[in-house]
Amino acid sequence: MNRQFRLKRRPVGRVTRDDFDLVEAPVPTPGPGQAVARNLYLSLDPTNRIWMSDMDQYLPPVALGEVMRGGGVGTIVASNNPDYQVGDTVNGLLGWQDYCLIGAPGELFPPTVIPQGLPIPMTALMGACGMTGLTAYFGLIELGQPKAGDTVVVSAAAGAVGTVVGQIAKIKGCRVVGIAGGKKKCDFLTRELGFDAAVDYKAADWREQLKAATPDGVDVNFENVGGEIMEAVVERMNLFSRMPLCGMISTYNDANPPRYDLTPFLMKRIKLQGFIVLDFKDRYIEGSMQLAQWLLEGKLKAQETVVDGLETAPETLNMLFDGGNIGKLIVKIADAA
Amino acid sequence: MNRQFRLKRRPVGRVTRDDFDLVEAPVPTPGPGQAVARNLYLSLDPTNRIWMSDMDQYLPPVALGEVMRGGGVGTIVASNNPDYQVGDTVNGLLGWQDYCLIGAPGELFPPTVIPQGLPIPMTALMGACGMTGLTAYFGLIELGQPKAGDTVVVSAAAGAVGTVVGQIAKIKGCRVVGIAGGKKKCDFLTRELGFDAAVDYKAADWREQLKAATPDGVDVNFENVGGEIMEAVVERMNLFSRMPLCGMISTYNDANPPRYDLTPFLMKRIKLQGFIVLDFKDRYIEGSMQLAQWLLEGKLKAQETVVDGLETAPETLNMLFDGGNIGKLIVKIADAA
Numbered sequence: 001m002n003r004q005f006r007l008k009r010r011p012v013g014r015v016t017r018d019d020f021d022l023v024e025a026p027v028p029t030p031g032p033g034q035a036v037a038r039n040l041y042l043s044l045d046p047t048n049r050i051w052m053s054d055m056d057q058y059l060p061p062v063a064l065g066e067v068m069r070g071g072g073v074g075t076i077v078a079s080n081n082p083d084y085q086v087g088d089t090v091n092g093l094l095g096w097q098d099y100c101l102i103g104a105p106g107e108l109f110p111p112t113v114i115p116q117g118l119p120i121p122m123t124a125l126m127g128a129c130g131m132t133g134l135t136a137y138f139g140l141i142e143l144g145q146p147k148a149g150d151t152v153v154v155s156a157a158a159g160a161v162g163t164v165v166g167q168i169a170k171i172k173g174c175r176v177v178g179i180a181g182g183k184k185k186c187d188f189l190t191r192e193l194g195f196d197a198a199v200d201y202k203a204a205d206w207r208e209q210l211k212a213a214t215p216d217g218v219d220v221n222f223e224n225v226g227g228e229i230m231e232a233v234v235e236r237m238n239l240f241s242r243m244p245l246c247g248m249i250s251t252y253n254d255a256n257p258p259r260y261d262l263t264p265f266l267m268k269r270i271k272l273q274g275f276i277v278l279d280f281k282d283r284y285i286e287g288s289m290q291l292a293q294w295l296l297e298g299k300l301k302a303q304e305t306v307v308d309g310l311e312t313a314p315e316t317l318n319m320l321f322d323g324g325n326i327g328k329l330i331v332k333i334a335d336a337a
Numbered sequence: 338m339n340r341q342f343r344l345k346r347r348p349v350g351r352v353t354r355d356d357f358d359l360v361e362a363p364v365p366t367p368g369p370g371q372a373v374a375r376n377l378y379l380s381l382d383p384t385n386r387i388w389m390s391d392m393d394q395y396l397p398p399v400a401l402g403e404v405m406r407g408g409g410v411g412t413i414v415a416s417n418n419p420d421y422q423v424g425d426t427v428n429g430l431l432g433w434q435d436y437c438l439i440g441a442p443g444e445l446f447p448p449t450v451i452p453q454g455l456p457i458p459m460t461a462l463m464g465a466c467g468m469t470g471l472t473a474y475f476g477l478i479e480l481g482q483p484k485a486g487d488t489v490v491v492s493a494a495a496g497a498v499g500t501v502v503g504q505i506a507k508i509k510g511c512r513v514v515g516i517a518g519g520k521k522k523c524d525f526l527t528r529e530l531g532f533d534a535a536v537d538y539k540a541a542d543w544r545e546q547l548k549a550a551t552p553d554g555v556d557v558n559f560e561n562v563g564g565e566i567m568e569a570v571v572e573r574m575n576l577f578s579r580m581p582l583c584g585m586i587s588t589y590n591d592a593n594p595p596r597y598d599l600t601p602f603l604m605k606r607i608k609l610q611g612f613i614v615l616d617f618k619d620r621y622i623e624g625s626m627q628l629a630q631w632l633l634e635g636k637l638k639a640q641e642t643v644v645d646g647l648e649t650a651p652e653t654l655n656m657l658f659d660g661g662n663i664g665k666l667i668v669k670i671a672d673a674a
Contacts, residue, residue: 056601240616245602248603257598258596259598260596260597260598261594261596262563262582262585262594263594264393265609265611266582266611269395269611269612269616270610270611271608271609271610272602272608273606273608274605274607275606276606279606
């Protein structure tokens with residue numbers, strides 16, 4: 001059978017199990033030009049929460065009754081399409097389900113076939129060398145334009161994107177300050193990933209920590225979080241600094257998003273630019289190759305939190321908002337054959 | 338005598354005459370390396386209001402007791418500096434006074450000598466071909482990156498910067514929509530300056546007017562105003578659109594500036610960049626030459642409102658916030674010799 005999480009209602013605030021119907025459908029049979037993937041890993045990302053809401057966004061929201069959209073990695077188990085061979089590893093929007101029918105009506109992007117023999121773990125294809133890594137890479141390099149000696153601050157620093165942003169900034173010769181919740185995560189950033197400093201936003205003195213960690217101000221703020229943490233970083237930003245706006249995860253569960261003073265952006269001539277990784281789709285190969293090279297050279301660590309079982313997906317997603325994971329958050333659906 | 342407006346206290350809300358002492362000092366005598374200019378015209382600009390406030394800004398605030406800072410044009414009447422010859426026309430921060438001592442301690446920027454015989458009126462040296470024009474030119478061209486066929490919206494469109502922004506955007510082949518207060522200004526924009534449409538923000542249906550005027554959305558928002566007008570334009574902005582943030586004049590008198598939702602900037606990948614004309618000081622010659630050429634060719638009209646008498650400066654400044662002027666707002670201090 002093919003277990004599928006279908007969106008039953010639009011969540012209010014945190015996602016709950018009851019926002020979905022978990023149905024058992026037959027394993028799909030490929031029609032002409034179609035293929036079927038056995039899903040092995042599911043990528044959980046903050047943007048999943050946005051897709052569940054009926055708001056203006058960069059992709060259409062998931063319709064009620066539709067299988068929840070989600071990135072994943074799987075293996076082709078049946079195919080009537082010469083682009084997909086049985087046994088191929090594929091990476092794409094496979095959905096919150098056991099099997100994905102590739103080439104079905106309404107498909108947004110066809111999954112990509114991963115070259116055979118690539119010495120990259122499957123989970124890293126979604127994380128450090130996949131969409132997550134590409135988000136970090138293009139947002140930091142193209143929009144942040146870090147120069148050696150710059151101070152780069154990244155929020156949600158122990159998360160999937162943040163861990164990669166900080167490591168790339170170190171490779172580029174920057175002073176790197178991560179903002180994360182709790183001593184364990186902060187220690188991980190400085191001890192395991194080589195960040196120069198970490199600010200624990202759960203500590204009472206986090207504003208002083210931020211100030212002490214950025215004695216020369218902030219040249220690049222890679223923004224993942226929004227809210228008062230973002231405002232405190234903006235206060236530390238330098239003239240002509242850059243702010244790639246990757247996300248504002250702290251507010252995705254809010255019905256009324258917080259509002260911000262734009263005066264510092266004017267006075268300090270800050271360049272703020274929203275982006276999503278899809279904006280750079282023509283350059284995915286370039287980015288993935290660079291990330292894979294750093295991974296194989298040991299300059300980039302692919303940090304991951306893997307939770308077992310498709311049935312855990314809704315609850316597991318909340319880890320992103322509760323700060324429960326370190327690095328890329330992944331649900332394991334099945335073992336590779 | 339040299340009449341001088343000295344800042345007495347920091348204005349709260351609107352500027353009043355009582356925020357200044359109008360003192361009569363002796364006409365300055367130039368010391369070694371110094372020169373004296375007779376001020377002829379004073380440029381009144383929204384940023385003057387910012388300089389009066391003790392807030393973080395791009396230049397130091399005017400100190401209490403100091404002569405109010407302001408741009409102007411004058412004639413050198415005495416000089417001990419070979420860079421300034423008696424009779425030269427100079428353009429710079431001459432201050433709210435009858436005479437300016439050039440080379441005095443604390444001078445931020447020395448005034449520029451205007452080449453003799455330049456066929457540009459003195460007032461245009463401050464307006465369409467001066468700081469105002471350069472603000473419009475670099476903000477629109479460099480940050481707005483307009484392409485032919487783009488829809489460009491400019492707020493405070495009948496003001497000094499707005500009139501030039503719109504005319505440059507027309508030269509560049511864009512659809513130009515100006516936002517201004519009142520039918521008279523709106524008619525002026527479409528009939529005299531060739532804007533494609535004008536939105537009267539004082540009309541009850543201004544939101545519908547804006548929607549009707551931007552059927553293909555907005556590619557460039559040259560932002561001068563802030564507040565709810567800005568929010569309404571942001572709502573109309575397209576994917577990958579640009580927003581040069583020149584000012585937020587509607588809120589300069591507010592003790593607590595308004596706050597804004599940044600979600601549309603993320604979702605629509607809008608590039609927002611604050612700037613001031615000083616950021617482009619290495620390219621002033623390029624910009625002024627281009628603007629002067631357009632002026633002499635008749636492609637650019639230098640619209641101005643000139644008020645007589647230095648003593649009117651504080652009240653006249655409020656015209657900027659009340660929408661009382663069309664084009665560049667200038668105080669005439671004295672006739673050229």
